[in-house]
Amino acid sequence: MQTNHPASAVGPVVSKQLTLDGVSKRFKGSVALQQVCLTVQPGELISLLGPSGCGKTTTLRLIAGFDFPDEGTVRIDGEDISHLPPNKRGLGMVFQNYSLFPHLTVAQNIGFGLKMANHPKDRISSEVKRMLDMIRLNEYGDRNIAQLSGGQQQRVALARAIVTNPSVLLLDEPLGALDKNLREGMQFEIRRLQQSLGITSVMVTHDQEEAMTMSDRIVVMSHGRILQIGRPHEVYDQPRTRFVAEFLGTANILTCQLEQVQGNRLDFSILRRDGTSDNPPVRQSAHRLRLDSDIVPAWLKQGGIAEIAIRPEKLRLGPLAATDAITLTGTVQQHVFRGSQHSYKIEIPTIGATLTVNQAADSRKSATHQPGDGVTVSFDADAAVLLHPDDVAEPATRIGNSLSPLTQRKAA
Amino acid sequence: MQIALAHSDTIKRRAAMPRSRRWLLIVPALAFLIIFFALPLFQNAVRGLDQQSGNLFSNYATLLTDDYYLKVVVETLVVSFNTTVLTLLIGYPVAYYMVRRAGRMALPMLFLLVAPLLTSIIMRTFGWRVLFARRGIVNEFLDWIGLIDRPINLLNGPFSVYVGQVHILVPFMVLSIIPVLRAVDTRLEESARVLGAGALSTFFRVTLPLSKDGIVTGVILVFMLSTGSFITQLLLGNGSIVTLPLLIFQQFSLTQNIGLASAMGNVLLIIVLTCLFIQLRLTDDKRGAR
Numbered sequence: 001m002q003t004n005h006p007a008s009a010v011g012p013v014v015s016k017q018l019t020l021d022g023v024s025k026r027f028k029g030s031v032a033l034q035q036v037c038l039t040v041q042p043g044e045l046i047s048l049l050g051p052s053g054c055g056k057t058t059t060l061r062l063i064a065g066f067d068f069p070d071e072g073t074v075r076i077d078g079e080d081i082s083h084l085p086p087n088k089r090g091l092g093m094v095f096q097n098y099s100l101f102p103h104l105t106v107a108q109n110i111g112f113g114l115k116m117a118n119h120p121k122d123r124i125s126s127e128v129k130r131m132l133d134m135i136r137l138n139e140y141g142d143r144n145i146a147q148l149s150g151g152q153q154q155r156v157a158l159a160r161a162i163v164t165n166p167s168v169l170l171l172d173e174p175l176g177a178l179d180k181n182l183r184e185g186m187q188f189e190i191r192r193l194q195q196s197l198g199i200t201s202v203m204v205t206h207d208q209e210e211a212m213t214m215s216d217r218i219v220v221m222s223h224g225r226i227l228q229i230g231r232p233h234e235v236y237d238q239p240r241t242r243f244v245a246e247f248l249g250t251a252n253i254l255t256c257q258l259e260q261v262q263g264n265r266l267d268f269s270i271l272r273r274d275g276t277s278d279n280p281p282v283r284q285s286a287h288r289l290r291l292d293s294d295i296v297p298a299w300l301k302q303g304g305i306a307e308i309a310i311r312p313e314k315l316r317l318g319p320l321a322a323t324d325a326i327t328l329t330g331t332v333q334q335h336v337f338r339g340s341q342h343s344y345k346i347e348i349p350t351i352g353a354t355l356t357v358n359q360a361a362d363s364r365k366s367a368t369h370q371p372g373d374g375v376t377v378s379f380d381a382d383a384a385v386l387l388h389p390d391d392v393a394e395p396a397t398r399i400g401n402s403l404s405p406l407t408q409r410k411a412a
Numbered sequence: 413m414q415i416a417l418a419h420s421d422t423i424k425r426r427a428a429m430p431r432s433r434r435w436l437l438i439v440p441a442l443a444f445l446i447i448f449f450a451l452p453l454f455q456n457a458v459r460g461l462d463q464q465s466g467n468l469f470s471n472y473a474t475l476l477t478d479d480y481y482l483k484v485v486v487e488t489l490v491v492s493f494n495t496t497v498l499t500l501l502i503g504y505p506v507a508y509y510m511v512r513r514a515g516r517m518a519l520p521m522l523f524l525l526v527a528p529l530l531t532s533i534i535m536r537t538f539g540w541r542v543l544f545a546r547r548g549i550v551n552e553f554l555d556w557i558g559l560i561d562r563p564i565n566l567l568n569g570p571f572s573v574y575v576g577q578v579h580i581l582v583p584f585m586v587l588s589i590i591p592v593l594r595a596v597d598t599r600l601e602e603s604a605r606v607l608g609a610g611a612l613s614t615f616f617r618v619t620l621p622l623s624k625d626g627i628v629t630g631v632i633l634v635f636m637l638s639t640g641s642f643i644t645q646l647l648l649g650n651g652s653i654v655t656l657p658l659l660i661f662q663q664f665s666l667t668q669n670i671g672l673a674s675a676m677g678n679v680l681l682i683i684v685l686t687c688l689f690i691q692l693r694l695t696d697d698k699r700g701a702r
Contacts, residue, residue: 066602086605099603103621116608164607 015042015198016077016167018063023072025058025224032058033224035072040168043198045191047211050221051247056204059221060170063202065089076167087116092166092199096173098157100145106156107132107141113164131159134193151182158190162197169194171203175210187213208248212236220244237311242387245309252310252355254384256289258300266291266386270326271305272352287351290324290381299389307387312343312358314383317375327378330355332369337361342368346377453681459674471675481659485679488655491645492638495577499634500627502578503585507626508619510586511593522590525583533580537647540576541567544648568650576644581637585630592626593619625695632691636684656680 018040025033033055040046048056061067063074065086074082081089092113100109107128114124132138135155137148145153154174161169174190175183191214194201205211211218212232220227220235220243228240239245242253256268270287289308300306319327330348337343344357357377369375462470475481506525510518528536543549544566551563566572596619604614620627642657649658656676663673 064602064606066605085611086602087608087610089606090608091606093603093606095599095603097597097599099597099599101600101604101618101622103624112604112609113607116604116613160603160607170606 014167016200017042017075018168018200018202019073019075019078020059020063021073021075023059023062023069023074025055025062025067025070031224033062033069036224036226038219038226038229040200040202041216042200043195044216045194045201045203045214047203047205047215047218048221049205049208049211049218049247051206053223054221055224056206056221057172058224060172060202060204063168064091064093064170090164090167091170092161092164092168093170094154094157094161094172094174096176098153098177100153100157100160102145104145105141106137106143106145106148109145109156110160110163112160117164127163131163135159150178151186154178154186155189158193162193162199166199169199169201171201173205174203175207176205183210184213190214212248218248220247222247238385239309240388242307242309245385245387250312250356250358252312252315252353253387254289254308254310254351254353256306256308258302258304258306259288260302261296264293264295266293266296266300268306268308270351272350287326287328289326289384291384291386292382293386297386297388300386306389309385309387310355310379310383312356313341313360315355315357315377315379317344317357317359317369317377319376320378320380322380324381325378326381326384327376328355329374329376332371332373332375334371335369337368344369344375346375348377456674456677459670460678462671471672472679474672475675475679481676484654484656484659487653488639488657488680489683491573491577491653491655492635495574495581495638496631496635498574498578499581499585500631503582503630504589504627506582507586507589507593511590512598525586528580529583533641533643534647536580537576537644540572540579540648544572544575567648569652570649572648573644573653576648577638577641580641580644581634584633584637588630588633589623589626592629593623596622628691628694632687636687639680639683639687 020036020038023033023036024031036055036059038046038059048059050056058067062069062082065081065084065088069082072082073080076089101112104112107125110131111124111128114127119127128141129138132141135158137152137155140148140152140156145156148156154177158174171190175186178186187210203211203214215232217229217231218235219229222243228235228244230238235244236248239248239251242251245251245253255271257271259267259269261267268289268291270289291308319325328348328350330346332344333347333354334345335342339361341361342359344359345354346357347354355377460471461468467473475485510521510525514521545551546563546565548566550566551560554560555563600618600622601614604618605611609617639655640657642655642661645653645655645658646661656679660673660676660680663669663676
């Protein structure tokens with residue numbers, strides 16, 4: 001237990017490693033977390049990203065000790081803390097609504113954790129003062145919480161969480177209650193503080209921009225499982241599944257059929273969607289797509305159907321010089337100006353799909369296209385990402401029926 | 413421009429209801445309050461004064477100097493205080509359980525809590541007489557489990573008075589605490605836990621202070637109701653505990669000393685008003701802090 005409570009609140013921070021090992025949690029029969037494995041390296045900030053109900057909050061609550069796992073263990077530096085109560089874990093936490101104690105002053109709020117750890121009074125007041133300096137609220141120590149603005153409360157909540165020198169800092173939608181401008185400023189401020197202190201941190205968010213801005217690595221979750229773990233650009237540029245591709249930013253999804261495999265080259269033909277998008281795309285279009293792949297995925301058979309994602313900003317209006325570039329022709333349906341970019345919806349009749357294309361807005365270079373204009377859309381083959389058909393990170397558990405979603409889709 | 417607009421607005425409103433006649437609107441409410449509250453209070457204040465003897469305040473002098481009456485005033489306060497403390501000790505855990513642990517059972521529990529209020533106090537109090545009788549259920553049970561050899565006298569003493577009082581007043585305490593406790597964000601308790609506070613420490617440092625408003629309201633309400641109750645003392649105490657309301661009742665119906673009874677009523681009123689004042693001060697403080 002001593003190891004969880006560093007005696008000194010000052011001095012160098014010893015970064016610790018947090019490990020979730022096969023953690024599962026059920027609530028009244030419904031599964032909230034399934035076999036989640038995750039290692040947060042010392043000093044790293046990891047974001048748990050996903051829609052509501054994906055298990056990210058449950059994961060945070062299990063780490064905090066508000067709930068206990070049904071299976072698996074939670075470890076800090078190898079020490080099993082799965083069944084310790086929250087007050088014995090030596091963590092820091094920032095809540096979405098800050099959860100500052102309304103009956104205590106700013107200084108009392110910050111000093112609460114030190115008081116609980118039975119630090120002497122003068123020590124507490126000097127630490128609180130140091131924290132108030134750090135969050136630039138020196139004059140606010142005796143104020144009531146209600147007298148602070150949202151951003152100030154946020155900083156007090158952060159100071160309260162880190163003054164005890166926690167082994168792991170938990171951030172539960174820490175900026176959710178702030179307005180946009182303030183939020184962006186705080187993103188950088190929290191990140192800077194976290195990096196300078198070297199606190200191992202886990203953040204829960206549903207805001208993908210926030211996750212990208214602040215994290216060393218992003219964990220995308222859905223239905224109680226981890227879909228993908230990776231650095232922000234990895235997760236964005238190489239999404240593993242359709243869910244990840246669509247949750248992080250926008251993605252154009254093309255359905256393709258594997259024609260043939262030549263060494264590490266996969267030749268696909270793009271399938272054409274008929275009628276409504278609910279119908280399975282069965283008819284072949286004339287378009288071919290050649291992808292390089294280190295290994296041919298085990299789930300992909302000759303003649304099998306796969307989905308491919310292309311980011312809107314990687315599509316170009318107009319032809320490309322490269323030989324393996326794919327060129328489609330279509331009609332502009334919609335045009336939106338977003339300040340930094342133009343966003344077009346372009347209907348491509350040959351594949352029966354509407355693609356989103358983002359072009360950097362620079363009025364000196366490109367003219368805008370109006371709805372009804374006929375345009376050419378092209379992309380390099382290496383801009384396309386082959387998506388795993390299954391939304392589950394560990395294919396081992398589902399190897400027997402890993403193709404079932406596809407066969408179902410075909411049958412329908 | 414704006415001033416002119418505002419001005420024409422007032423003129424329009426004046427046309428609808430001339431200021432000179434606007435006070436007519438409050439007449440019904442005012443009349444009701446005067447006839448049913450202010451006049452009786454005034455009448456009671458006058459009745460409490462002694463017009464026959466030279467000293468107008470002789471009734472109050474008797475009350476505050478005579479050992480017997482002074483003892484009754486003190487006893488009233490003591491009984492009410494004890495009742496309030498007991499009610500709080502029983503009511504807070506009940507309220508806490510209903511808000512935090514009961515889940516789907518909270519509503520049925522609330523019904524069980526409120527249902528007794530639908531029956532008359534006299535009925536409920538007589539219920540205790542039946543239970544506590546010489547050969548009532550309680551005595552029979554204690555006899556059956558071998559705790560006593562012969563029936564003990566549970567009635568007509570402080571014990572039965574307190575049981576009756578607490579029984580009647582606990583719902584008021586619980587109902588005062590529940591909404592305040594419900595408004596306490598559990599995440600505040602969770603943050604206290606993460607910051608190293610144990611379950612007990614969290615309760616005393618976070619939950620209890622934050623439910624202070626409900627406790628104050630409940631305590632004052634129960635205290636006031638307790639100082640004004642005499643049915644329990646009358647039916648369960650049988651004269652063993654004499655409080656002001658009981659004495660007033662006796663003065664009115666038996667001794668017919670209306671003057672003294674009125675004076676006692678006014679003393680009781682002042683006690684209750686003091687309580688209300690304290691409550692307002694305490695809860696206002698709280699609101700300012702938020």
